[in-house]
Amino acid sequence: xxxxxxxxxxxxxxxxxxxxxxxxxNMWYLAYFDDAWTAFLGEGGLPYPSMLRDGHDLRxxxxxxxxxxxxxxxxxxxxxxxxxxxxxxxxxxxxxxWSADRLVATATTVYVVVEVxxxxxxxxxxxxxxxxxxxxxxxx
Amino acid sequence: xxxxxxxxxxxxxxxxxxxxxxxxxNMWYLAYFDDAWTAFLGEGGLPYPSMLRDGHDLRxxxxxxxxxxxxxxxxxxxxxxxxxxxxxxxxxxxxxxWSADRLVATATTVYVVVEVxxxxxxxxxxxxxxxxxxxxxxxx
Amino acid sequence: xxxxxxxxxxxxxxxxxxxxxxxxxNMWYLAYFDDAWTAFLGEGGLPYPSMLRDGHDLRxxxxxxxxxxxxxxxxxxxxxxxxxxxxxxxxxxxxxxWSADRLVATATTVYVVVEVxxxxxxxxxxxxxxxxxxxxxxxx
Amino acid sequence: xxxxxxxxxxxxxxxxxxxxxxxxxNMWYLAYFDDAWTAFLGEGGLPYPSMLRDGHDLRxxxxxxxxxxxxxxxxxxxxxxxxxxxxxxxxxxxxxxWSADRLVATATTVYVVVEVxxxxxxxxxxxxxxxxxxxxxxxx
Numbered sequence: 013x014x015x016x017x018x019x020x021x022x023x024x025x026x027x028x029x030x031x032x033x034x035x036x037x038n039m040w041y042l043a044y045f046d047d048a049w050t051a052f053l054g055e056g057g058l059p060y061p062s063m064l065r066d067g068h069d070l071r072x073x074x075x076x077x078x079x080x081x082x083x084x085x086x087x088x089x090x091x092x093x094x095x096x097x098x099x100x101x102x103x104x105x106x107x108x109x110w111s112a113d114r115l116v117a118t119a120t121t122v123y124v125v126v127e128v129x130x131x132x133x134x135x136x137x138x139x140x141x142x143x144x145x146x147x148x149x150x151x152x
Numbered sequence: 153x154x155x156x157x158x159x160x161x162x163x164x165x166x167x168x169x170x171x172x173x174x175x176x177x178n179m180w181y182l183a184y185f186d187d188a189w190t191a192f193l194g195e196g197g198l199p200y201p202s203m204l205r206d207g208h209d210l211r212x213x214x215x216x217x218x219x220x221x222x223x224x225x226x227x228x229x230x231x232x233x234x235x236x237x238x239x240x241x242x243x244x245x246x247x248x249x250w251s252a253d254r255l256v257a258t259a260t261t262v263y264v265v266v267e268v269x270x271x272x273x274x275x276x277x278x279x280x281x282x283x284x285x286x287x288x289x290x291x292x
Numbered sequence: 293x294x295x296x297x298x299x300x301x302x303x304x305x306x307x308x309x310x311x312x313x314x315x316x317x318n319m320w321y322l323a324y325f326d327d328a329w330t331a332f333l334g335e336g337g338l339p340y341p342s343m344l345r346d347g348h349d350l351r352x353x354x355x356x357x358x359x360x361x362x363x364x365x366x367x368x369x370x371x372x373x374x375x376x377x378x379x380x381x382x383x384x385x386x387x388x389x390w391s392a393d394r395l396v397a398t399a400t401t402v403y404v405v406v407e408v409x410x411x412x413x414x415x416x417x418x419x420x421x422x423x424x425x426x427x428x429x430x431x432x
Numbered sequence: 433x434x435x436x437x438x439x440x441x442x443x444x445x446x447x448x449x450x451x452x453x454x455x456x457x458n459m460w461y462l463a464y465f466d467d468a469w470t471a472f473l474g475e476g477g478l479p480y481p482s483m484l485r486d487g488h489d490l491r492x493x494x495x496x497x498x499x500x501x502x503x504x505x506x507x508x509x510x511x512x513x514x515x516x517x518x519x520x521x522x523x524x525x526x527x528x529x530w531s532a533d534r535l536v537a538t539a540t541t542v543y544v545v546v547e548v549x550x551x552x553x554x555x556x557x558x559x560x561x562x563x564x565x566x567x568x569x570x571x572x
Contacts, residue, residue, distance in 0.1 A: 027311060032365065072219060167452075186306070187304070200365070349453060352499060355458065
């Protein structure tokens with residue numbers, strides 16, 4: 013797998029995501045991170061629809077976000093993704109949102125693998141482990 | 153102020169918020185907490201539009217969410233709100249999302265007071281302090 | 293069925309739905325109308341989750357919206373719902389969004405009944421017909 | 433201006449936009465069309481933030497959408513944009529959403545030019561007229 017480290021995912025801020033303060037409303041960052049994570053897995057060889065067809069899904073069990081500054085409409089934006097830890101059935105992922113050379117937000121999320129048909133945690137399947145590749149945290 | 157402790161805010165899950173897993177997609181929890189926080193302040197005597205007219209706004213600088221289970225369409229849902237800490241210019245708020253007697257998610261967010269015209273942190277105005285009332289954490 | 297005519301559904305504008313123009317972004321009106329339609333059916337005795345469990349769903353095939361003015365954060369809002377036509381497998385519904393005594397938007401949507409398991413149009417089931425009640429257009 | 437006719441804008445369906453029917457929820461089409469329209473103007477030399485800085489904005493006054501079929505997660509999607517009519521202060525735009533060679537939805541929207549500072553309709557500014565270019569409807 014030749015995915016660059018860290019993985020970078022461009023974000024185009026939607027007009028509708030910007031609130032009357034003129035900045036992206038907080039919840040949309042979770043959408044950006046979700047999009048970036050999906051692209052990360054796709055780039056690693058596991059498109060999300062394939063994973064679903066294989067009967068696996070990922071459920072978010074924890075997220076932490078720190079906002080360092082605002083992001084406005086028309087500003088450049090990029091999410092960087094790094095996997096910080098792979099457990100038996102959980103994966104810890106770090107995100108950073110950059111606007112050019114300004115760090116806008118950092119985040120950490122934890123996903124648990126579940127079966128599509130149910131909601132019990134299950135071991136990380138090999139296809140997913142392969143798509144993730146090596147652990148490569150963005151920060152300590 | 154006679155707001156009950158903890159403050160409870162009913163949530164009606166929208167059909168569009170439920171993803172193909174059949175559960176509310178993660179980002180909408182931030183919408184629920186934002187709605188509940190706005191209602192909390194309104195109940196305390198400070199409708200959000202009034203605060204904006206007074207030149208103050210709140211910016212989210214930190215959020216942490218833990219999901220304990222899923223929430224589906226048509227299920228009852230209620231957000232409970234408690235203020236855990238009031239600093240010079242920041243407010244730490246705890247949230248819980250309950251579906252009947254099942255705890256679905258817990259969250260902590262930190263808001264900073266900013267001037268509407270700019271983005272510099274400013275001291276918590278008296279109107280806001282009054283609307284918040286006493287510190288009353290939901291949990292340690 | 294004692295549902296008033298027209299059916300009225302209160303809307304609370306979310307902070308996040310308001311864009312940098314200070315008005316509700318257009319797409320959220322479709323969310324309001326969907327919420328109001330779901331409430332209309334629920335009030336008529338058919339909660340949406342029940343309809344889904346019965347194997348029926350509704351798919352939007354047409355919508356038309358006219359905006360007469362803006363809707364801001366903190367402004368009162370109410371959706372009025374009236375069914376204009378019931379066909380073999382389709383239902384034409386009229387909506388109006390009022391802010392106090394100001395008409396903000398009018399809309400007409402057409403739904404087609406489909407089976408949950410597929411996407412072929414099917415005749416309107418009796419439970420749905422009962423929940424809709426009589427045709428009662430809001431306007432010509 | 434060398435913008436191709438019709439203008440084509442790629443859409444990446446977000447996981448969160450897909451509902452429990454497994455298809456994109458209706459309101460997101462308005463987001464796609466808004467994104468495509470913004471890109472259309474940018475491609476024509478008028479980035480939306482520039483137009484706002486010039487004191488002009490566009491308000492949607494009418495939209496009509498016909499859905500011919502569903503759009504699922506992971507499916508290719510492209511919006512095609514054509515301007516059907518330019519009036520004194522209004523612009524009529526046609527959209528089509530294609531998934532590969534399948535036409536998923538058609539839409540027509542009408543925008544009115546307003547001043548950012550107010551909400552009165554104003555004549556179409558030259559910069560906007562230039563960015564739009566010639567009238568080129570997608571269909572009769």
